[in-house]
Amino acid sequence: MHVQSGAAVRTTVDECLSMQDGSMVELRGWVANKSDIGSLTFILLRDGSNYIQLVGKKGVSSDDVISIMKEVSIESAVLARGTLRSDARALNGKEVLVKDIEVIARAEEPWPINKSTVRSASFLYDNRHLSIRGMKSSSIMKIRSELIKAAFDFFYDHGFTFITAPSIVGTAVEGGATLFELEYFGKKVYLTQSAQFYEEAAICSFGKVFTMQPAFRAEKSKTPKHLTEFIMIEAEVAFNTQEDNMRLQEELLTYIYNRVAERRKREFDILGRRLKPVEKPFQRIKYDEVRDTAMKHGINFEWGEDIPTEAERLISRMFEQPFFITDYPLSARSFYHMCRDDDPRITLSSDLIAPEGFGEIATGGQRIHDYNTLLERIKSNNLPLESFRWYLDLRRYGMPPHAGFGIGVERVIRWLCNLKHIRATSLFPRTITRVYP
Numbered sequence: 388m389h390v391q392s393g394a395a396v397r398t399t400v401d402e403c404l405s406m407q408d409g410s411m412v413e414l415r416g417w418v419a420n421k422s423d424i425g426s427l428t429f430i431l432l433r434d435g436s437n438y439i440q441l442v443g444k445k446g447v448s449s450d451d452v453i454s455i456m457k458e459v460s461i462e463s464a465v466l467a468r469g470t471l472r473s474d475a476r477a478l479n480g481k482e483v484l485v486k487d488i489e490v491i492a493r494a495e496e497p498w499p500i501n502k503s504t505v506r507s508a509s510f511l512y513d514n515r516h517l518s519i520r521g522m523k524s525s526s527i528m529k530i531r532s533e534l535i536k537a538a539f540d541f542f543y544d545h546g547f548t549f550i551t552a553p554s555i556v557g558t559a560v561e562g563g564a565t566l567f568e569l570e571y572f573g574k575k576v577y578l579t580q581s582a583q584f585y586e587e588a589a590i591c592s593f594g595k596v597f598t599m600q601p602a603f604r605a606e607k608s609k610t611p612k613h614l615t616e617f618i619m620i621e622a623e624v625a626f627n628t629q630e631d632n633m634r635l636q637e638e639l640l641t642y643i644y645n646r647v648a649e650r651r652k653r654e655f656d657i658l659g660r661r662l663k664p665v666e667k668p669f670q671r672i673k674y675d676e677v678r679d680t681a682m683k684h685g686i687n688f689e690w691g692e693d694i695p696t697e698a699e700r701l702i703s704r705m706f707e708q709p710f711f712i713t714d715y716p717l718s719a720r721s722f723y724h725m726c727r728d729d730d731p732r733i734t735l736s737s738d739l740i741a742p743e744g745f746g747e748i749a750t751g752g753q754r755i756h757d758y759n760t761l762l763e764r765i766k767s768n769n770l771p772l773e774s775f776r777w778y779l780d781l782r783r784y785g786m787p788p789h790a791g792f793g794i795g796v797e798r799v800i801r802w803l804c805n806l807k808h809i810r811a812t813s814l815f816p817r818t819i820t821r822v823y824p
Contacts, residue, residue, distance in 0.1 A: 394411065397415075400438065401436035404439070404479055408471060412468070414439070414441075418432065418459055419432065419433040427445075428443035428453050429443075430443075430456055430459070435525075438479065439478070439483060443457075448486065459488075460493060460495070464490075464491040465489060466487075467483065470486065522657055523657060526657045529651060530647060534643055537643045537646045541643065542639075546595055550593070554579050554600070555569065555571060560581040587791075589623070590625040607819055608819070612745075613809065614818060617795055617797045618797065620793070622639075625789045626788060629725075629737070629790055637667040640709060641666070644662070645665065648662045648803075658805070662803065670710040670711070671710065671737075672713070674694070675690075678694070692718070696746070699740070699747060700744050703740050703742055710739075711740070715734050716732055722765060722767075724736050725755050734752060735752055735753040737751055743802070749794035749795070753790040796812075
């Protein structure tokens with residue numbers, strides 16, 4: 388089906404929203420919705436950049452154009468040419484009076500995503516390859532894209548070198564219980580939990596490094612904040628202390644937050660999210676304070692255990708700004724953390740916590756840089772010495788004090804977008820129950 392006349396400027400919806408009324412435009416996109424009111428036929432066109440209303444009007448648009456607009460199925464790909472004009476009633480205040488229209492790729496009917504099916508989260512994620520076309524889903528992904536670009540810009544502007552680390556590794560970083568094991572040409576290997584060890588090697592070449600790549604955790608956790616595959620932003624800096632490390636996290640998160648909030652106002656409006664300004668420095672509270680508060684609210688856990696999710700959520704709801712929890716016991720942290728000089732039970736580490744009940748979004752700390760101290764820590768944790776020989780070797784050749792952190796992209800987006808479940812932050816989420824599509 389094709390109707391043709393005249394010439395027009397090929398453009399995107401976003402671009403044409405700033406063009407003058409009367410401009411002849413050519414748009415290509417998908418039919419998100421359609422309707423008829425009296426002598427008018429409407430199509431809501433989506434082209435990936437934005438949405439705009441197409442109007443077929445009897446006496447202005449030809450009968451063939453109006454016929455195509457009435458018959459075209461939802462999610463068909465179309466090409467439309469017409470005259471741009473302002474209308475306060477239209478989405479984004481602009482519409483196109485259609486002169487020509489062509490169906491490039493017709494969608495089968497009926498379109499399976501409708502008012503009844505959107506009530507089922509399982510149905511939507513079973514059909515994620517289609518449901519990502521929705522206005523809210525695409526808004527979340529645009530916010531995600533903006534956040535990732537902002538993070539890259541921040542690190543490049545601060546003199547960091549971007550590196551990539553292997554996804555197939557022979558050594559656990561965070562612990563064997565959360566590793567995905569693989570057979571690799573007759574050897575046992577794992578999917579990476581973190582790029583940290585490789586970053587520590589790289590700082591002796593570049594000084595300041597960062598990564599942004601997939602991480603994998605085989606945690607059997609059915610919680611709203613866990614994915615088995617996610618993107619982690621990690622940074623490591625030579626000669627940094629834990630104090631330096633927390634300041635860097637404050638600067639990064641504040642920069643990302645403010646930029647995304649400014650550049651993606653439309654997407655946040657679609658999600659109904661009103662972001663409160665984030666200001667640094669972030670408040671800091673100690674592990675012991677968190678434990679005391681949790682126990683007063685009936686959430687009990689032994690000193691030295693990690694903070695339970697319930698307690699973390701409780702504390703998080705008491706804040707309106709991000710904050711740090713510091714001074715974690717060594718028994719709740721990985722073997723490579725440095726401890727305080729005045730109390731070897733306490734690590735120089737922290738968790739960065741999002742407010743409003745969203746909880747941990749980043750973990751960081753100062754690493755052991757002394758060979759003998761690290762060797763003793765590996766032995767006391769009954770870890771296989773051979774697996775960590777190269778990691779130990781770094782301490783024999785000029786490893787200075789250093790610190791770093793990892794921040795989960797999806798967890799930050801969940802907080803920014805005020806989402807109930809983290810799976811909505813990923814284009815094709817992976818959880819303990821979902822590997823399709």
